[in-house]
Amino acid sequence: MTATVDLNSDMGEGYGRWSLGDDAALLDIVTSANIACGFHAGDPDVMAQTMRLAVEKGVGIGAHPGFPDLQGFGRRRMHLPGESLANAIRYQVGAASAMARAAGGQLRHLKLHGALSNMASEDAALARLCYAAALEVEPDLVIMVLAATAMEVVVREMGCPYAAEIFADRAYEDDATLVDRAKAGAVIHDPAHAAARMVEMVRAGAIIADSGKRIPTRIDTICLHGDTPEAVAIAREVRSALEGAGITVTRF
Numbered sequence: 001m002t003a004t005v006d007l008n009s010d011m012g013e014g015y016g017r018w019s020l021g022d023d024a025a026l027l028d029i030v031t032s033a034n035i036a037c038g039f040h041a042g043d044p045d046v047m048a049q050t051m052r053l054a055v056e057k058g059v060g061i062g063a064h065p066g067f068p069d070l071q072g073f074g075r076r077r078m079h080l081p082g083e084s085l086a087n088a089i090r091y092q093v094g095a096a097s098a099m100a101r102a103a104g105g106q107l108r109h110l111k112l113h114g115a116l117s118n119m120a121s122e123d124a125a126l127a128r129l130c131y132a133a134a135l136e137v138e139p140d141l142v143i144m145v146l147a148a149t150a151m152e153v154v155v156r157e158m159g160c161p162y163a164a165e166i167f168a169d170r171a172y173e174d175d176a177t178l179v180d181r182a183k184a185g186a187v188i189h190d191p192a193h194a195a196a197r198m199v200e201m202v203r204a205g206a207i208i209a210d211s212g213k214r215i216p217t218r219i220d221t222i223c224l225h226g227d228t229p230e231a232v233a234i235a236r237e238v239r240s241a242l243e244g245a246g247i248t249v250t251r252f
Contacts, residue, residue: 005202006163006221006252007239008032008144010064010113012050013041013073013227021226027053029235031251032060032221034111034144037092040066040074044099051103060251061105062144063096063134065089066113073227074114075181085126086133093137109163109252110134111144121149121177128154135160142252148176148207148217163220163252166201168194168238169228172209176217179210187225191233195241198222202247220252 011023012035020041027033033054036042042050054061066074068088080088097107112120112130120127127150131143140161145151147164155162169188171179179186188194201207202222206214222242224235239249 004248004250005219005242006031006060007224007235007249008034008062008111008165008221009224009226009231009235010034010036010111011226012036012046012064014046015041015043015070022232023050023226024053025232026224026226026235027057027059029232029239030059030224031249032062032109034062034064034109034113035096036113037063037065037096039068039088039092040070040072040113044095047096047099048103051100051105055103055105060108061096061100062109062111063093063107063141064111064113065092065096065134066116069115074116077115077119082129086129089130089133090137093134093141097138107138107141109142109144110138111165117146118178121146121151124150124154127151128158131155131158131160144221146176146178147219148215152217164218165221165223166198166207166217166219167223167225168198169223169225169230169234172207172215174209174211174213174215176207176209176215185210187228189228189230191230191237194234195237198238199241199245199247202242203245
């Protein structure tokens with residue numbers, strides 16, 4: 001059984017006058033933060049504020065790059081030329097790294113966002129392109145991958161440090177990919193249910209799909225999305241349940 005696990009959350013996803021999620025409350029619970037880099041959400045002021053809070057609270061800072069899709073929140077699949085996508089990743093990672101240093105911290109990890117992440121979990125060549133571009137900018141990044149998908153195959157082949165991630169608030173298909181958000185039940189809103197399934201998965205060392213299928217995997221970190229109304233309640237419940245089960249919650 002995994003004795004320790006990291007909790008991460010996507011955040012910094014406000015923009016200008018519009019806020020999204022309670023980042024300050026989440027930063028009291030999670031141990032790693034994936035901070036939007038301005039393409040799918042976020043802006044320089046939001047990045048700076050979120051990173052300063054993360055540094056103050058001892059939370060690990062990660063870049064959360066996505067497609068250039070503010071209107072669709074990065075959840076629409078896009079097909080960009082390879083070099084254009086690589087440049088988009090380099091640009092976002094560079095911005096996140098600079099803002100982290102300015103906030104008195106350091107960029108520790110990378111996690112792809114939304115549709116880009118889902119596509120990379122199915123397409124090894126796409127995952128490799130994104131990770132190689134990020135590592136050109138910051139060679140020491142830990143790459144956060146969707147556990148037991150093409151992403152994990154790629155980082156193993158590349159030989160780079162990685163953290164295998166499962167999701168507290170998303171349902172799984174039998175191939176370890178996430179159930180499409182268009183389908184009923186894809187997003188889990190009940191904090192108690194989310195917490196119980198995380199304890200079960202961490203204890204089992206496996207993703208448990210909607211069908212009941214168990215997919216053995218390394219589990220280093222658990223994601224709690226920051227943009228749902230129940231985000232803080234889910235985060236609290238998951239952390240409490242893990243610690244109650246004797247699982248230490250700490251940065252990977």
